[in-house]
Amino acid sequence: QHRAQKAPPGQHRHCERCFSRHCRAPIEISVSCMVISCRLHCGATFHMCKEEEHKLLCPLEQVSCLNSAYGCPFSMARFKLGKHLQVCPASVVCCSMEWNRWPNVDSDTTLHKNIMKETLNEECLDTALALRDQKILFRTLKIAELFPEWRKKDELEELMDQAMGGEAGAVGGAACGSQEGNDQPELSQREREDLAKDKEGMDLGSYKTWENIFSKELLACQVTGSATSTGQKTEEASKKTASASHAASSTEKAKEGPGGAEEGKGQKSEQVTPSRELNGLAPWQEGVLERLKKEVGVADYNMYLVHHGGMLIRFGQMAACTPREKDFVYGNLEAQEVKTVYTFKVPVSYCGKRARLGDALGHKMPTSDKSVDTSELGINIEDLPKTNIVEATLLCALEKELKGHEISEARGIDGLFVDFATQTYSFPLEPFSSSAALADVLDENSPPELHMELYTECVTRRHNKSSSAFTFTCSHFFRRDEFPFHFKNVHADIQSCLDGWFQHRCPLAYLGCPFVQNHFRPEGLKAKVIYSKPLKTFAIKPEVDAVLVEPGKCNYTVDSRGRNKDLLSSLPVEVLKYIAGFLDSFSLSQLSQVSVLMRDICATLLQERGMVLLVWEKKRYSHGGTSWRARKKAIWQFSSLFSRVHNWQRSDVPSMSEHLRNCPFYQAEHRTDPVLLTGMSESREQTRKTLVSTFKHR
Structure with a gap:
């Protein structure tokens, strides 16, 4: 027979399987209850004991946002959750747009020097973006990784000690060191129990794995001990049997002397042990x-x-x-002759470069191997010119990025030759720490320089783009409904067209002319595209009338405290909130920094136009472990999205030919000497020999 299942707690036996809206079952205790409708009038009808279950599905039930754990404060009906996620302030997207920008170590730097000599203009978009990427790169490049010989002496000694300690404890080193003695005080039983109960910052998965391994080894040791004891018992039994069966022979050998008896015992043990x-x-x-x-x-x-x-x-x-006597010591090495062995046969169709091979395929010139260094120049090391640390660091990082090795490593030129060289540098700086970046060793008072190319590329070369030092990302945060317009206007329209379309440089820029002009502006607006250094992004700046910009034209009023107050701040708060509602996120972030009043006005629009972000902080534990945790209080802010631009139109700027008339780098070369044409230098006899002249002559 079918066994009746027990009804869930809070529900009756009849109500569990009843789904009829017109149920007429009598009301009985522990059997059934009355039928009711939803209190929020969603249209559902159910038994009264199912009311709590219905609240989990009711579309009119007030619930918190799905992103409430990330800072969203809104509560709404359940059927509005899907539509709210599109404008949720906690539904934040990080822009992952990437591009490559390479240092200008091989190209002419005349243009870069002339650009940095002039006052940087906010309309010079490519230069501002290149300086932003250069600042990020200088904070990323670690000097110690490229020039380990320039570390501080104390850090070099620590690295040598760590290397020696790592070699000593490579395999079983901890076990060998534990035999010598440990000066650390032992923990008491109570301290061990407290440490075992504290699971914060511990890797319990690794602990269970190692505990499983050690338990297996302990079981093997117990099996070994039992096997050893069993072997000893069998050995004693065999000795007793042998002594009983060979009593006569043993008594005769005992008469010969005690030495003979000992030899007999030794021989018998040798016969048992090998088996x-x-x-x-x-x-x-x-x-x-x-x-x-x-x-x-x-x-x-x-x-x-x-x-x-x-x-x-x-x-x-x-x-x-x-063992120590078998350790590998560099001092015991002997000089050996290095021989080049060709493990393959060069094919007949191989065409080597004459610049590399010389005349190797023809006659071989007498050569000799010799090691050379800077001492061959006959100049003291102190008299040698100092190396520019920025150019040397970028060159070494670029060499390692594109070719996969450092300058001081071996490099195969072709199938026959290999380059061996050691590049050393001399910097006008003191030794630096291992954590020092390139930005830390530069002089802040020195004039700014531009060491990066003005143009970017999105197609990767022979390097891993995810871990490349020369790959830069946007990394700006936006609300989910703002991100499509940011990507279209900033990356697709502006950044990707800086190379000659959205922004146009002088055709003589390769000679050093820094002139640049922007060709486009938003359609229907008197505005221009600029680069905002504080927010590190592009923005749109409206063109303000020159009358309003003049300092004497602004009218101020005096408040009750005797302070000057502009006319805009004197408006009612309701009017200011209405005006601020028309501004974009970029303008709101700038307006909030004007005054306390404007900051309070913009704060009222945070939940509607802003976004909420979690702040992560790194926590360190007493045992040395670390973990990242989010603060309890989130941060509200506006994004850097400017007004949405659907179309662009050409700006009213003069043609580039107008600039070329006055460009100092445009030098016209006027030729006044007459030049003979091709036909004028031939004689009449030569002209008659042509095909046309032959037919005419006939």
Whole structure:
């Protein structure tokens, strides 16, 4: 028979399976209850005991936003959640647009020098973006990774000590050091229990893995102990049996002397022990590694060492660490002759570069190998010119990025030759710490310089773009409904068209002319595109009438406290809120920094136009571990999105030819000497020999 299931807590036996809106079942205790309608008038009808369950599905129930854990403060009916997510202030998107910008180490830097000599204009978009990327790059490049010889002496000594300590404890080093003694005080039982109960910052998964490994080794040790005790018992039994069966022979040998008896015992033990040791491949049996080398292959032998390495060390079958007399010491090396061995045959169709090979395929010139360095120049090291640290760092980073190796490493030129060189540098600086970046060693009082190319590329070269130092990202945060317009206006319209379309430089820029002009502006607006340094993004700046910009034309009023107050701030608060509602997110972020009053006005629009972000902080524990945690209080702010631009139109700027008339780099070359044409230098006899003249002559 079918066994009746127990009804869920809070529901009756009849109500559990009843879904009829017109249920006529009598009301009985623990059997059924009355039928009611939803109190929020959503149209649902159900038994009274199912009211709590209906609240989990009712579309009119007031619930919090799905992003409430990320800072969204809104509560609404359940059916409005999907539409709210499109404008939710906590539904934030980070722009992941990437581009590559390379340093100008090989190109002419005349244009970059002339640009930095002039006052940087906010309309010079490519230069402002290049300076932003350069600032990020200088904070990223670590000097110690490219020039380890310029570390501080104390840090070099610490690195050498760590390297020596790592070699000593490579395999089983901790076990060897524990035998010598440990000066650290031992923890009491109570402290160990408290440390075990504290799970904060501990990796319990790794702990369970190691505990499983150690339990297996402990079980193996117990099995080994039982096997050893069993072997001793069998050995004693065999000794008693042998003494009983050979009593006569033993008495005769005992008469010969005590020495003979000892030899007999030794021979008997030697006969028993090999039979026990030479059987099986267990880690605790002596000679197991020698037998494995003869019976199994190299792969199986290495796999055996991997699985049973800990037990082999514990039972003394192999050494835990390398003996000191077998350590590799650089001082014991002997100079050896390096020979070049060609492991392949050069094909007949191989065409080597004459600049590299010389005349190797023809006759070979007598050559000799010789090591050269800066001492061959006959100049003291102090007299050598100092290297520019910025250019050297960018050159080394670029070499490692594109070619996969540093300048001081070996590099294969072609199939026949290999370059060996060691590049050293001399900087006019003191040794720096290992954590110092390129921006930390530069002089802040020195004039700014531009070391990056003005134009970017989005197609990757021979490098990993995700970990490249020369790959830059936008990394600006926007609301989900703002992100499409940001990507279209900033990246697709402006940034990707800076190379000659949206922004046009002088055709003689390769000679050093810094002139630039912008061709487009938003349709129907008197505004221009600028680059905002505080927000590090592009923006639209409206053109203000010159009368309003003059300092004497602004009217001020005096408030009750005797302070000057502009006419805009004297308007009612309701009017100011109405005016601020027409501004974009970029303008609101700028208006909030004008005064306390304007900041309060903009704060009223945060939940409607702003976004909320979590602030993450790094927490360090007493045992050395770290973790990231979000603060309880989130931050509200406006994004950097300017007014949406659907179309662009050409600006009223003069043609580039007008600039070329007065361009100082445009030098016209006027030729006044007459030049003979091609036909004028030929004689009459030569002209008659042409095909046309031949037919005319006939």
